[in-house]
Amino acid sequence: MTKFNQPLGGQEMARFSGPATMMRLPTQNTAAGLDACFVGIPMDIGASNRSGTRLGPRQIRDESRMMRPYNMGTGAAPFERMQVADIGDVAINTFNLAKTAEIITEAYTEILQHDVVPLTLGGDHTLTYPVLRAIAAKHGPVALIHVDAHADTSDDMFGEPIAHGTPFRRAYDDGLLQNDKVWQIGLRGTGYSAADYDWARDKGWTVVQAEECWHKSLTPLMADIRAQIGPDTPVYITYDIDSLDPAFAPGTGTVEIGGLTTIQALEIIRGCAGLNVVGGDLVEVSPPYDPSGNTALIGANLLYEMLCVLPKSIA
Numbered sequence: 001m002t003k004f005n006q007p008l009g010g011q012e013m014a015r016f017s018g019p020a021t022m023m024r025l026p027t028q029n030t031a032a033g034l035d036a037c038f039v040g041i042p043m044d045i046g047a048s049n050r051s052g053t054r055l056g057p058r059q060i061r062d063e064s065r066m067m068r069p070y071n072m073g074t075g076a077a078p079f080e081r082m083q084v085a086d087i088g089d090v091a092i093n094t095f096n097l098a099k100t101a102e103i104i105t106e107a108y109t110e111i112l113q114h115d116v117v118p119l120t121l122g123g124d125h126t127l128t129y130p131v132l133r134a135i136a137a138k139h140g141p142v143a144l145i146h147v148d149a150h151a152d153t154s155d156d157m158f159g160e161p162i163a164h165g166t167p168f169r170r171a172y173d174d175g176l177l178q179n180d181k182v183w184q185i186g187l188r189g190t191g192y193s194a195a196d197y198d199w200a201r202d203k204g205w206t207v208v209q210a211e212e213c214w215h216k217s218l219t220p221l222m223a224d225i226r227a228q229i230g231p232d233t234p235v236y237i238t239y240d241i242d243s244l245d246p247a248f249a250p251g252t253g254t255v256e257i258g259g260l261t262t263i264q265a266l267e268i269i270r271g272c273a274g275l276n277v278v279g280g281d282l283v284e285v286s287p288p289y290d291p292s293g294n295t296a297l298i299g300a301n302l303l304y305e306m307l308c309v310l311p312k313s314i315a
Contacts, residue, residue, distance in 0.1 A: 006079050007069050015065045021086035022121065023064045023304065028085045031114040035082035035312050038119050038303065039111065040089040041104060044286075045097045046126030046164040048157055050253035052286035056296070057089060057121035059287040064300035074270055076308035084307065087111070101130040101162050108134035117310050119303055122283030124253070125152055128238045129167035135279050136176040139234040142278065143181035144168075145225065147268055148240035149188055149210070149256040153199050164284075172203060179204040181229050185221075185268065186210050186243040189256035210258055218264045222271025229275055237272060237280035237306055239265075241299055249298055251290020262298060269305040273314060280306040 008024035018024045022038040031037045040057030047053060069079045078084065090107045092100040108131050111118050120131060125148075135142060146152075146168065153172075157163040162170065168184075171177050184200060188210035191197075197207045208221065229235060242252040245259035260268075285299045307313060 002083070004079055004081070004083050005085055007067070009068075018065070020058070020061055022061050022300070023067050025084060025086050028087055031087055031111045031116040031118070033083060034085055034114065034116045036078075036084045036117045036119060036307055036310055037111065038084070038086045038121060040121040041092065041123035041127045042089055043092050043094065043100060043123045043127060044253075045094055045100065046162065047124040047253050048163065048165060050286060050289060052288040053122060053124045053253060053284055054094070055287045056123055056283075056285035056299070059290070059293065059296040060121045060282070060285055060299045060303070061086070063293050063297040064304070066297070067300060067304055071305075071308045073266070074273070074308060076313055078307045078310070078313040082310070082312050097126065097160070097162060101126070104130035105133045109137065112138045117277065118279050119306055120281035121299075121303065122281055122285065125164040125167055125238075125240055125283045126162060127283065128281055129162065129170045131279065131281065132171050132176045132236060133174065135236055139278050141176055141178045143178050143229045143233045143235045144183070145235065145237045145268070145272065146182070146184045147186050147238070147243045147260070147265070148184065149186060149242045149259060150240070150254065151184060151187055151197055151200055151207070178233065181233060182206065183208065183225055186213065186260050188258050210260065213260060213264060214258070218267040219271060222268060226271065226274055231274060232276055234278040235272065235275045237269065237277060239269070239280070239282050239302055240284045241282065241295060242284050244298065249295040251286050251295030252284045253286050253289070254284070265298070265302060266305060269302060269309060273309040275309070277306070277310055
């Protein structure tokens with residue numbers, strides 16, 4: 001019988017001690033033998049406003065120490081069905097964003113040599129583009145569930161083609177996405193023109209603005225998304241913590257009012273159960289603006305929820 005890694009329990013060692021890994025899981029240097037892995041990308045050189053997301057992976061791991069292995073809400077028990085470990089951080093070049101994008105793609109190409117689903121602790125949202133390059137190289141173009149306050153489809157920022165406001169424009173340019181199966185959920189705030197979201201709509205993407213989500217459950221939306229994607233299409237989940245209202249998640253660099261609730265966040269991720277999720281990330285947690293640690297705690301929980309909807313976790 002396979003012996004699966006388990007998070008270190010609070011009855012074995014006090015939660016303020018033990019390994020500083022995601023959920024206090026065992027760590028290893030590669031993804032060999034794993035069904036899923038947590039990996040950090042500690043970067044903020046692609047951020048355009050407040051810095052600090054380079055500290056996100058470390059803080060998310062720290063706040064994850066309170067989490068337990070069994071999902072009482074959904075019944076998922078991922079550590080009974082999958083081999084999971086924390087494989088550490090990608091060694092980025094913090095002085096060179098373009099080089100860092102190449103480093104990330106190379107690192108994930110190596111990770112994906114194994115039959116593993118990577119779940120990424122960010123880091124600013126730039127990272128999703130180089131991760132998607134590796135994901136698509138293995139799985140082909142993917143469906144995308146993108147939860148965010150911002151569309152991140154700018155053609156450039158300050159003349160640079162790679163930054164945290166451009167990842168999905170670059171993913172489109174590279175043919176990494178199935179354009180009839182892309183959803184952007186939670187977009188809101190001020191813009192530069194009334195047509196800011198039309199670029200995505202013109203490409204066949206579905207844009208669900210935050211105002212369409214106010215005061216309602218998002219379970220029906222996710223049922224529609226599941227029906228349109230189907231069970232076999234590879235799906236990538238990218239979750240920007242600024243999709244949440246700053247009342248819940250103030251610790252981020254680009255705050256927008258009128259955002260999603262943590263309950264809606266759970267509905268979105270739990271609503272991915274039954275899809276062929278091949279990767280996911282949680283980005284833009286900035287600890288310097290998160291004095292209570294609650295933003296990082298929410299991020300840790302949402303990453304755990306992604307783990308719980310992976311196909312091997314449910315089977």
